[in-house]
Amino acid sequence: xxxxxxxxxxxxxxxxxxxxxxxxxxxxxxxxxxxxxxxxxxxxxxxxxxxxxxxxxxxxxxxxxxxxxxxxxxxxxxxxxxxxxxxxxxxxxxxxxxxxxxxxxxxxxxxxxxxxxxxxxxxxxxxxxxxxxxxxxxxxxxxxxxxxxxxxxxxxxxxxxxxxxxxxxxxxxxxxxxxxxxxxxxxxxxxxxxxxxxxxxxxxxxxxxxxxxxxxxxxxxxxxxxxxxxxxxx
Numbered sequence: 626x627x628x629x630x631x632x633x634x635x636x637x638x639x640x641x642x643x644x645x646x647x648x649x650x651x652x653x654x655x656x657x658x659x660x661x662x663x664x665x666x667x668x669x670x671x672x673x674x675x676x677x678x679x680x681x682x683x684x685x686x687x688x689x690x691x692x693x694x695x696x697x698x699x700x701x702x703x704x705x706x707x708x709x710x711x712x713x714x715x716x717x718x719x720x721x722x723x724x725x726x727x728x729x730x731x732x733x734x735x736x737x738x739x740x741x742x743x744x745x746x747x748x749x750x751x752x753x754x755x756x757x758x759x760x761x762x763x764x765x766x767x768x769x770x771x772x773x774x775x776x777x778x779x780x781x782x783x784x785x786x787x788x789x790x791x792x793x794x795x796x797x798x799x800x801x802x803x804x805x806x807x808x809x810x811x812x813x814x815x816x817x818x819x820x821x822x823x824x825x826x827x828x829x830x831x832x833x834x835x836x837x838x839x840x841x842x843x844x845x846x847x848x849x850x851x852x853x854x855x856x857x858x859x
Contacts, residue, residue, distance in 0.1 A: 667691040673723050674716055681711035690720065702755065737771045742843055742852035745805060748774055749845045752809045760808045762792050764801035765840065772799045787824055789831035796837060803838035807845060815844050815851040817858070825853060
């Protein structure tokens with residue numbers, strides 16, 4: 626988290642170009658000498674970004690990004706990153722890729738077990754406030770532990786856009802025993818639409834043919850969540 630040491634660091638290096646700083650005060654060199662754990666949030670961002678641009682040097686950009694990460698903890702999107710002056714699609718993609726890689730390895734290490742719909746919600750924070758509908762398929766093993774969670778489509782939920790082939794291809798590769806579907810409602814309304822119900826029926830039928838159990842289908846928004854299973858729709 627940002628603290629007074631970080632502010633002091635940036636006040637100090639603001640008077641120097643990174644190349645003019647002693648090696649132990651440069652983020653990359655500091656990482657090599659003392660380890661990644663010794664770097665502040667802003668310094669870690671600086672390492673990821675690598676360089677600034679003609680309007681902002683890397684230390685200025687990294688401080689801006691660190692502040693946005695703190696303000697949007699758990700909900701990091703391309704939209705709020707590209708909203709930072711000086712951060713374009715390329716640098717936003719670098720940051721998002723770092724977060725996604727960390728998320729995958731943390732998920733693998735923790736083996737999140739799903740016992741009820743509420744266990745699913747923390748895994749959906751990144752889509753809960755998106756302005757477009759994102760449809761997600763989670764693969765689970767026989768112990769109901771999450772193997773992987775993937776965004777299948779982006780846009781209005783419609784059975785013509787969501788084909789079982791795309792939904793289940795990776796789940797089968799994962800050797801999943803079951804799946805959970807999820808999507809967000811940008812409007813905030815958690816009531817399943819007719820399209821939601823049609824897609825659910827179509828995918829449940831296809832899952833049965835493939836030998837996969839559908840444990841739940843969760844609709845999420847900034848107002849909360851709705852579980853098909855808890856409401857008797859599965």
